[in-house]
Every structure is written in C-alpha cells, then in structure tokens.
Amino acid sequence: MDISEVARRSGLPASTLRFYEEKGLIASIGRRGVRRIFDPGILQRLALIALGRQAGFSLDEIAGMFDTDGRPAIDRDQLSAKADELDRVIQRLSAMRDGLRHAAACPAPSHMECPSFQKMLASASTAPRISVQGVLDKT
Amino acid sequence: MDISEVARRSGLPASTLRFYEEKGLIASIGRRGVRRIFDPGILQRLALIALGRQAGFSLDEIAGMFDTDGRPAIDRDQLSAKADELDRVIQRLSAMRDGLRHAAACPAPSHMECPSFQKMLASASTAPRISVQGVLDKT
DNA sequence: TCTTGACTTAAAGTGAACTTGAATTTGCAC
DNA sequence: GTGCAAATTCAAGTTCACTTTAAGTCAAGA
Incomplete structure (x- = not known):
C-alpha cells in the first residue's frame, strides 16, 4: 500500500502519516523508489493509535505502548x-x-x-x- | 478576595486567572489600588469553566456560554x-x-x-x- | 521519451492554553 | 515611614499535534 491508500483507508491525511512515522509511531515496510510502502497491518496500528488518542493519551505515551518489534506491549x-x-x-x-x-x-x-x-x-x-x-x- | 485567595481556593495559578480575565472568561469586581479584587462568586464561575473544559469545550466556546451580565446563558x-x-x-x-x-x-x-x-x-x-x-x- | 501529478524532505507556521520573564509598582505588616 | 513580598503589565516562550509551504524527485501513463 502506498501512502495515499493508507490515507484513504485510515481517513488520516498523508502529512499526518509522515508525522507519525517521524515520531516513531508507525513505520513503512520499505520504499518503492523514494515512496513509502506500508504493510496493510498499518491500519490496525493506526486504529490502535486512534484508540489511544481517544482515551486521552499523548502521542508520546502511545509510542511507549509498543515494544521494539512494533507489537503492542501494554501490560x-x-x-x-x-x-x-x-x-x-x-x-x-x-x-x-x-x-x-x-x-x-x-x-x-x-x-x-x-x-x-x-x-x-x-x-x-x-x-x-x-x-x-x-x-x-x-x- | 484577592487573586492569591482565588488561586488558592480554585487551585488555579494566578497567571491562569489573569489569562482567563484577558480572555473575557472572568472579571474582577474592582481593584484595590492596582490589585484585582474578586467576588466570591468567581469560584462558582471558575467551577463552571472547569466543567466546560472537562466536557471538552474550548475557552472560546465557554466564553460564549455567558451573556453580557455574566450569567450563564446556555439555552x-x-x-x-x-x-x-x-x-x-x-x-x-x-x-x-x-x-x-x-x-x-x-x-x-x-x-x-x-x-x-x-x-x-x-x-x-x-x-x-x-x-x-x-x-x-x-x- | 516526455509530461505530469503524486510523492518526497526540511523547515516553518498554526492555534489552543497556558507559563515565564523582566521590569515595575505598591499594599500592608512592622 | 519604610521595606519587601506580592502584585502588576506586556511580551515572549512552551508544548502538543499537526498543517503548510517550498523546492525538488520520480513512477507511470500517453
């Protein structure tokens, strides 16, 4: 999936996706040329981020809820x-x-x-x- | 009541009270010299503001909930x-x-x-x- | 091949809600 | 009366979560 598809399917603007990547909240699986390619699982992760935001967590707090391999590490x-x-x-x-x-x-x-x-x-x-x-x- | 008493009783820093006044959310009843004097009713008003904040209203929206004479004008x-x-x-x-x-x-x-x-x-x-x-x- | 439109980065800008700093003044306890 | 802690103003700074802009790159369709 390219960034526009993720944007379309998640409802988030591409700028936000890049911002989230920069913050370490999400990661692209690679690049086609210079363009980001995302795993479909990104949508679930974005859902998790949305959930956290709704519950009142800051983005930094949410970032802390994933461990290094990217899976939720909420005890x-x-x-x-x-x-x-x-x-x-x-x-x-x-x-x-x-x-x-x-x-x-x-x-x-x-x-x-x-x-x-x-x-x-x-x-x-x-x-x-x-x-x-x-x-x-x-x- | 002077600003420090309002601060103490409301739990809000004096800077926030001045900020709220500047925004038109609260008003002092007068001045003793250059210092603000507040009516005790300010506490109720601050409670109303706190309530609004908790419910997710912006300060501007809250300001719109009072009419000119300062009473809540929420229809x-x-x-x-x-x-x-x-x-x-x-x-x-x-x-x-x-x-x-x-x-x-x-x-x-x-x-x-x-x-x-x-x-x-x-x-x-x-x-x-x-x-x-x-x-x-x-x- | 050429064009074009979607993508890229880096940096700056935005708005909400305060907080902080600096310079100044002053009410009031002694 | 005087000293000073506490008040004042005004401007600038901060944090959060993005958005916008500018300038450039490039994949893909005609």
Missing part, C-alpha cells in the same frame, strides 16, 4: 489501571450529562439556581482535570 | 444537545473501557489476537475523534 496491569481511570472519567461525564439534562428541563430561572446544576459544578471543580497529555492530570 | 436546547453529545462520548469511552478490561483478562498471547480488543479497535478507528476544541470533531 495487563497497565490495561486495568487505564480501564479504572477511564471509568472515573466516565463517572464524571455521566454526572455532567445528567446535570445538563436536568438543567435543560429545570424550571429554575437561571441554571445557577438549579441545585442539580450546582451539584455538578461542585464535582467538576473538585475533580482532577482532563488534560491533553493523559486522561487524568494529577496536578 | 435549554443547547444544553440538551450537549448532553446528547456527551452521551455519545460516554458510549465510546465505555466500549473502550470494556475492551481494555477484557484485554487485561484475555488469555490471548498478544492483545492484537483478542477479538474483543480488535472490536474496540474497529470502533475506535471509525468513530469521530475527540478534540481539544470541542467534544466531537466532525472532520
């Missing part, structure tokens, strides 16, 4: 830990969603007067912040 | 829409969490061979990407 404990972390995020987002829904239906003149909205605010301000460089920022 | 339809959007995020994160948990317990030698992990990958790659400038990026 099971780490996986569980991430699942737990994700669970906490989900809990807060759920509370938020419920708060939003309630506020939308609430007859209080301003959302600020809605107890449910206030409760949501309280939990939002005490909760750790979601950051770009990880699901949870323990600052 | 109920918009609120519902955001709740729906959050719901979709939660769905995907839940699937991901389940996939992670399964992979952690799965006896397959590599996670790549785990059908559950593969399923998660498939959904991750087709799903819209979470971005910094909004909960969902419709690219």
Whole structure:
C-alpha cells in the first residue's frame, strides 16, 4: 500500500502519516523508489493509535505502548489501571450529562439556581482535570 | 478576595486567572489600588469553566456560554444537545473501557489476537475523534 | 521519451492554553 | 515611614499535534 491508500483507508491525511512515522509511531515496510510502502497491518496500528488518542493519551505515551518489534506491549496491569481511570472519567461525564439534562428541563430561572446544576459544578471543580497529555492530570 | 485567595481556593495559578480575565472568561469586581479584587462568586464561575473544559469545550466556546451580565446563558436546547453529545462520548469511552478490561483478562498471547480488543479497535478507528476544541470533531 | 501529478524532505507556521520573564509598582505588616 | 513580598503589565516562550509551504524527485501513463 502506498501512502495515499493508507490515507484513504485510515481517513488520516498523508502529512499526518509522515508525522507519525517521524515520531516513531508507525513505520513503512520499505520504499518503492523514494515512496513509502506500508504493510496493510498499518491500519490496525493506526486504529490502535486512534484508540489511544481517544482515551486521552499523548502521542508520546502511545509510542511507549509498543515494544521494539512494533507489537503492542501494554501490560495487563497497565490495561486495568487505564480501564479504572477511564471509568472515573466516565463517572464524571455521566454526572455532567445528567446535570445538563436536568438543567435543560429545570424550571429554575437561571441554571445557577438549579441545585442539580450546582451539584455538578461542585464535582467538576473538585475533580482532577482532563488534560491533553493523559486522561487524568494529577496536578 | 484577592487573586492569591482565588488561586488558592480554585487551585488555579494566578497567571491562569489573569489569562482567563484577558480572555473575557472572568472579571474582577474592582481593584484595590492596582490589585484585582474578586467576588466570591468567581469560584462558582471558575467551577463552571472547569466543567466546560472537562466536557471538552474550548475557552472560546465557554466564553460564549455567558451573556453580557455574566450569567450563564446556555439555552435549554443547547444544553440538551450537549448532553446528547456527551452521551455519545460516554458510549465510546465505555466500549473502550470494556475492551481494555477484557484485554487485561484475555488469555490471548498478544492483545492484537483478542477479538474483543480488535472490536474496540474497529470502533475506535471509525468513530469521530475527540478534540481539544470541542467534544466531537466532525472532520 | 516526455509530461505530469503524486510523492518526497526540511523547515516553518498554526492555534489552543497556558507559563515565564523582566521590569515595575505598591499594599500592608512592622 | 519604610521595606519587601506580592502584585502588576506586556511580551515572549512552551508544548502538543499537526498543517503548510517550498523546492525538488520520480513512477507511470500517453
């Protein structure tokens, strides 16, 4: 597969693929002339990268999840830990969603007067912040 | 309250508070000499901002959620829409969490061979990407 | 063979959200 | 009154994840 096919099938622009290669996240299997040739397995790897991004990992963190031979080297404990972390995020987002829904239906003149909205605010301000460089920022 | 107290009580550095003020997200109630004085209500407002950030809104979007008198001006339809959007995020994160948990317990030698992990990958790659400038990026 | 359009690299640019630095001023505890 | 920790402004710097640009290379179809 050439870069345009990978781009087409993955939905990522070629520039991003080159960027990912430069970052060490992906690798081409070789070159035809000067052009990159990719193994079809690249798509699965890109899917894994997309997954990591969605879960809030930085590209550097994702790079650390593969071992030298390029296979995912995420140990099971780490996986569980991430699942737990994700669970906490989900809990807060759920509370938020419920708060939003309630506020939308609430007859209080301003959302600020809605107890449910206030409760949501309280939990939002005490909760750790979601950051770009990880699901949870323990600052 | 002076800026250091707001910083202490909100957990945000003073520099961030000044930055937020510059962006129009918050306002000081006045000055004692040259120093900012904040109304205690600022904490609630910062909580609202924190909430928005957690839900994936950009600062500009959050700024648009207050009307000129500084009260939240989020209309109920918009609120519902955001709740729906959050719901979709939660769905995907839940699937991901389940996939992670399964992979952690799965006896397959590599996670790549785990059908559950593969399923998660498939959904991750087709799903819209979470971005910094909004909960969902419709690219 | 010639053309052309897709590919290449390297470097610079972008935007979001802050942080840091430097120079300056000043509220307030003593 | 005075000393100074803490505030102020403004500009510039940082990180992340890309995107864009410029200039050049080259595989392949007519």
